Amino acid sequence: GQQLNQSPQSMFIQEGEDVSMNCTSSSIFNTWLWYKQEPGEGPVLLIALYKAGELTSNGRLTAQFGITRKDSFLNISASIPSDVGIYFCAGQPAGGTSYGKLTFGQGTILTVHP
Amino acid sequence: GAVVSQHPSWVICKSGTSVKIECRSLDFQATTMFWYRQFPKQSLMLMATSNEGSKATYEQGVEKDKFLINHASLTLSTLTVTSAHPEDSSFYICSAAAGGADTQYFGPGTRLTVL
Numbered sequence: 182g183q184q185l186n187q188s189p190q191s192m193f194i195q196e197g198e199d200v201s202m203n204c205t206s207s208s209i210f211n212t213w214l215w216y217k218q219e220p221g222e223g224p225v226l227l228i229a230l231y232k233a234g235e236l237t238s239n240g241r242l243t244a245q246f247g248i249t250r251k252d253s254f255l256n257i258s259a260s261i262p263s264d265v266g267i268y269f270c271a272g273q274p275a276g277g278t279s280y281g282k283l284t285f286g287q288g289t290i291l292t293v294h295p
Numbered sequence: 296g297a298v299v300s301q302h303p304s305w306v307i308c309k310s311g312t313s314v315k316i317e318c319r320s321l322d323f324q325a326t327t328m329f330w331y332r333q334f335p336k337q338s339l340m341l342m343a344t345s346n347e348g349s350k351a352t353y354e355q356g357v358e359k360d361k362f363l364i365n366h367a368s369l370t371l372s373t374l375t376v377t378s379a380h381p382e383d384s385s386f387y388i389c390s391a392a393a394g395g396a397d398t399q400y401f402g403p404g405t406r407l408t409v410l
Contacts, residue, residue: 214398223403271399282344
């Protein structure tokens with residue numbers, strides 16, 4: 182099925198650095214969601230975006246819904262060791278026939294060195 | 296708010312047995328629940344969409360007779376893996392969405408190991 186292109190696939194950074202990851206699609210999306218997943222756990226919702234151009238923050242996290250509705254980015258400022266995990270973007274394609282069904286990115290594995 | 300639970304959190308069973316996994320929305324009514332499967336270091340793969348009071352919609356390649364889904368109430372959906380085999384070993388995660396909402400909230404997952 183349709184997939185989102187999420188990059189980078191992995192990141193190794195020092196504590197205190199800022200992080201940026203993004204997702205792109207060839208088609209338009211109505212909703213963009215960013216989740217974080219830790220080992221052995223289910224994904225936890227970080228930020229939800231519902232309008233093109235929307236910029237939303239959640240603590241040190243900031244995400245934006247691209248104007249073209251085909252992309253989104255997530256920034257993490259001043260990273261700390263507990264930011265370690267896999268970050269997934271997800272979205273609901275416009276004009277989809279399955280209500281509420283999400284398309285997921287491949288994930289970005291984040292490692293933070295103290 | 297928006298808490299989703301799963302039970303059990305892990306299960307080990309013998310090949311040929313059936314395993315039931317429960318997914319509950321604890322503080323909201325979930326019109327729709329979704330079941331995913333995830334392999335190590337991979338993204339989530341949607342298996343089926345479950346709507347309360349109706350038959351589940353399965354993704355292409357997912358056997359509906361092997362993965363039985365029941366969504367009997369607005370707060371509970373169950374996934375039964377019938378006649379489990381070692382290749383069914385995986386991490387199964389459910390999610391729930393309230394009516395009219397595009398946002399899915401995920402359960403903590405169930406680790407299934409089939410010997």
